[in-house]
Amino acid sequence: MSFKVLVCDSVAKKGVEYLKSKGIECVEANGKTEDEIVAMAGEFDAIIVRSATKITPKILSAGVPKLKVVGRAGVGYDNINVEAASENGVVVMNSPFGSTISVAELAVALAFAISRKIHLADAKMKKNVWDKKSFMGNEVNGKTVGIIGGGRIGVETGKRFKAFNTRVLCYDPYYVNKEDRRLMGFEFVDFDTLISQSDIISLHVPKTKETTNMINLEVIKKMKDKVILINCARGGIINETELLEALNTMPDKFLGVGLDVFENEPPVKWDIINHEKVCATPHVGASTKEAQQLVAVQICEQIVEALTKNNFVNAVNLDKIKK
Incomplete structure (x- = not known):
């Protein structure tokens, strides 16, 4: 089965390259508006964000039933509406170690x-x-x-x-x-x-x-x-x-x-x-080349695990997913 991932924010190339090496199609869409993401969300199995893109209830509703997981390249995930994700059966994962x-x-x-x-x-x-x-x-x-x-x-x-x-x-x-x-x-x-x-x-x-x-x-x-x-x-x-x-x-x-x-x-x-x-400083705690490479690779590895093995590493809402 082939998978398709939407990368909404600028993620280190090494992470995207890892996804592609696993045969996963990646579409990079940095700077898209909510409406633009809504229009395309239904095509993807997973969405990856950093902190700029807000994953709203509208985006999540538009993404299902195909959308299975949203990955945050970093620790904090307050830009993702976790409650709406849970209601739509979408798993939210972060990558807490890299930064x-x-x-x-x-x-x-x-x-x-x-x-x-x-x-x-x-x-x-x-x-x-x-x-x-x-x-x-x-x-x-x-x-x-x-x-x-x-x-x-x-x-x-x-x-x-x-x-x-x-x-x-x-x-x-x-x-x-x-x-x-x-x-x-x-x-x-x-x-x-x-x-x-x-x-x-x-x-x-x-x-x-x-x-x-x-x-x-x-x-x-x-x-x-x-x-x-x-x-x-x-x-x-x-x-x-x-x-x-x-x-x-x-x-x-x-x-x-x-x-x-x-x-x-x-x-x-x-x-x-x-x-x-x-x-x-303008929220630059994780803004180092080293950290961004680590969180990008980590979340992309987790996306592969989730899509290919149904193994959700660092999931924050598995217990709230409505069966």
């Missing part, structure tokens, strides 16, 4: 940029201003780092901070086997302890009902002064309105905030991004 190191490295990089005011000093230098006095920084060495979320990315981030002689605290109520994390030198603590003791707080949790607005004004008030807050996870975990209020009304609370993700992408309001204490 782990890249996201962890960015989280650490943002913390260092803020600690040494690299982004601010660079901006001044580009205006031909030599201003050493304004950029007294802080060492990361010896600080307490709080990792919220003890999964793959959280662990890799914590390991990198440990290399800089830090104390690493970890909060993760869902992680059962904590001993392997303790062997890495992590201390498992409750949420309030981590919030109140950490000099650097880095978020590494998915966006769920429980984690939406996890960092709000009430929580911010419990943080130490001169704290660094990093979010390379998902927009919406931090309440941006209340974070901006804190930045404007509590001048000593933050040494800085590093944001790679936002409630709306691209942002609707830019006030928080333009704040002098915010170092912002």
